Amino acid sequence: MTKADLVEAVYHRLDGFSKKESADIVESIFETMKETLSRGDKIKISGFGNFEVKHKNKRPGRNPQTGEQIIITERRVLKFKPSQVLKNALNV
Amino acid sequence: MNRSDLVEVIAKDKNIARRQAERAVNAVFGAIADAMHAGDRVEIRGFGSFTTRDREAYVGRNPRTGTQVKVPSKRLPFFRVGKDLKDRINGDD
Numbered sequence: 344m345t346k347a348d349l350v351e352a353v354y355h356r357l358d359g360f361s362k363k364e365s366a367d368i369v370e371s372i373f374e375t376m377k378e379t380l381s382r383g384d385k386i387k388i389s390g391f392g393n394f395e396v397k398h399k400n401k402r403p404g405r406n407p408q409t410g411e412q413i414i415i416t417e418r419r420v421l422k423f424k425p426s427q428v429l430k431n432a433l434n435v
Numbered sequence: 436m437n438r439s440d441l442v443e444v445i446a447k448d449k450n451i452a453r454r455q456a457e458r459a460v461n462a463v464f465g466a467i468a469d470a471m472h473a474g475d476r477v478e479i480r481g482f483g484s485f486t487t488r489d490r491e492a493y494v495g496r497n498p499r500t501g502t503q504v505k506v507p508s509k510r511l512p513f514f515r516v517g518k519d520l521k522d523r524i525n526g527d528d
Binding site: 372377380383386429433434435 | 436437441445448449453455456458459460461462463464465466467468470472475476477478479480481482483487489493509510511512513514516518519520521523524525526
């Protein structure tokens with residue numbers, strides 16, 4: 344499934360909106376989520392899951408190809424925690 | 436930000452009724468969940484991809500009482516962040 348399929352789903356669920364408008368709405372949803380997460384804020388979608396930015400400290404690592412020791416720099420990563428509702432929904 | 440905050444932002448941004456924005460947001464997450472239920476992979480370029488992994492049933496133990504419990508097979512959801520979003524979160528752009 345791609346963004347085009349999501350546009351299709353939104354298009355069928357709305358009244359009086361064109362495909363193009365549906366596509367703009369889907370675009371706005373993901374762009375808003377990206378902006379929110381880029382600021383470091385978390386997103387909680389009830390019944391689906393939470394997207395949270397976590398801070399990782401630097402730590403020693405190794406290049407698995409050469410065995411060379413390197414420092415993995417500090418960074419921010421995105422964690423998705425699925426809600427129990429979603430986990431249950433996948434198994435019915 | 437929660438679901439209704441997101442609906443609010445979309446309604447304002449696209450200048451549409453809150454009810455329509457709510458339907459759109461629900462349609463997006465509903466469709467992603469439906470695809471995962473079917474075991475499909477959902478890829479949103481620049482955002483990330485949603486996949487599922489199937490786990491076999493196994494016999495586990497209640498760590499408190501030590502009694503054996505059968506854990507049924509199940510399908511679990513996973514999310515992998517896309518490159519564009521990953522870089523933006525790290526401030527690399």
